[in-house]
Amino acid sequence: EIVLTQSPATLSLSPGERATLSCRASQDVISYLAWYQQKPGRAPRLLIFDVSTRAPGIPVRFSGSGSGTDFTLTISSLEPEDFAVYYCQQRGSWPLLTFGGGTKVEIK
Amino acid sequence: EVQLVQSGTEVKKPGESLKISCKASGYSFTDNWIDWVRQMPGKGLEWMGIIYPGDSETRYSPSFQGHVTISADKSITTVYLQWSSLKASDTATYYCARREGDLDYWGQGTLLTVSS
Numbered sequence: 001e002i003v004l005t006q007s008p009a010t011l012s013l014s015p016g017e018r019a020t021l022s023c024r025a026s027q028d029v030i031s032y033l034a035w036y037q038q039k040p041g042r043a044p045r046l047l048i049f050d051v052s053t054r055a056p057g058i059p060v061r062f063s064g065s066g067s068g069t070d071f072t073l074t075i076s077s078l079e080p081e082d083f084a085v086y087y088c089q090q091r092g093s094w095p096l097l098t099f100g101g102g103t104k105v106e107i108k
Numbered sequence: 109e110v111q112l113v114q115s116g117t118e119v120k121k122p123g124e125s126l127k128i129s130c131k132a133s134g135y136s137f138t139d140n141w142i143d144w145v146r147q148m149p150g151k152g153l154e155w156m157g158i159i160y161p162g163d164s165e166t167r168y169s170p171s172f173q174g175h176v177t178i179s180a181d182k183s184i185t186t187v188y189l190q191w192s193s194l195k196a197s198d199t200a201t202y203y204c205a206r207r208e209g210d211l212d213y214w215g216q217g218t219l220l221t222v223s224s
Contacts, residue, residue, distance in 0.1 A: 034210040036153075043203055043214035044153065055212065087153055091210060095167045097143070097155040 002027050004088050004100035012108040019075040021103045023088035028068050032091045035064055035073045038102075039084045047086075048073065075105075083107050110134040112142075112204050112215035119221045120194050127190035128218045130204030137185040138162035141207040144178060144189050147217075148200045158207060159187055194222045 003026040013019055023033065033051050036044040046055045048064035051071060061076040075082055088100040115129045130142065144156040157168040161180040168178070180187045189202060202218045205211035 036211075043205075043217050044211070045214070046210055046212050049210045049212075089153075089210065095141070095143075095158045095207075096169065097145075097211075099153040099155070102152050 002090055002098055006100035006103050010104045012106050014108045015078050017078050019078055019105055021073040021086055023071045023100050025069040029090040029092040033071050034089045036087045037084050110213045114215040114218045117219045121224055124194050125192050127188050129186050129188050130215050131186045142187045143205045143207050145203045146200045196222050198222050
């Protein structure tokens with residue numbers, strides 16, 4: 001089973017700052033890497049799929065990059081509504097999905 | 109508009125049975141598999157299993173195989189997650205989600221509390 005490790009666990013930043021979130025896989029996930037945002041009491045929302053493709057309606061300040069085992073979600077300039085928990089997820093072995101442990105982006 | 113609407117909050121006792129639901133609308137129900145995902149209090153996301161509503165083919169995570177049953181009724185575009193004997197450790201929020209490569213639409217979640 002592929003294990004996804006996210007870092008840092010918590011990121012303390014101010015609005016307007018750049019956020020860089022990391023997701024490392026225990027083996028090559030090819031390009032089947034997605035990112036989700038979850039706010040308290042809400043369902044997760046798909047942000048990015050296939051490493052770098054934004055889901056419909058997702059602002060351009062969200063971008064994904066990486067390959068193989070190392071991936072990054074970047075939020076170019078944090079808006080107040082971006083403070084949330086972010087999960088990476090891989091689907092390299094259909095139908096199994098595995099999620100990372102999450103990174104909480106909190107207001108500094 | 110694609111929507112997945114889940115059944116409401118449940119409070120159960122250990123040993124009781126339960127079936128929660130997820131009603132899909134706004135797309136062709138048999139075009140997509142639907143997944144179930146668990147989130148225990150204050151924790152991350154765990155994939156439980158998946159069902160193809162067209163023929164009810166089902167696959168489970170090894171962690172959940174034998175502990176839950178996923179089913180579907182395509183006549184009413186609804187999928188289900190059920191337990192025959194609940195445990196306190198089943199306390200969690202359960203989400204259904206549509207699989208389109210990844211999980212592109214999610215239900216609002218069903219909060220289950222199992223306590224004596």
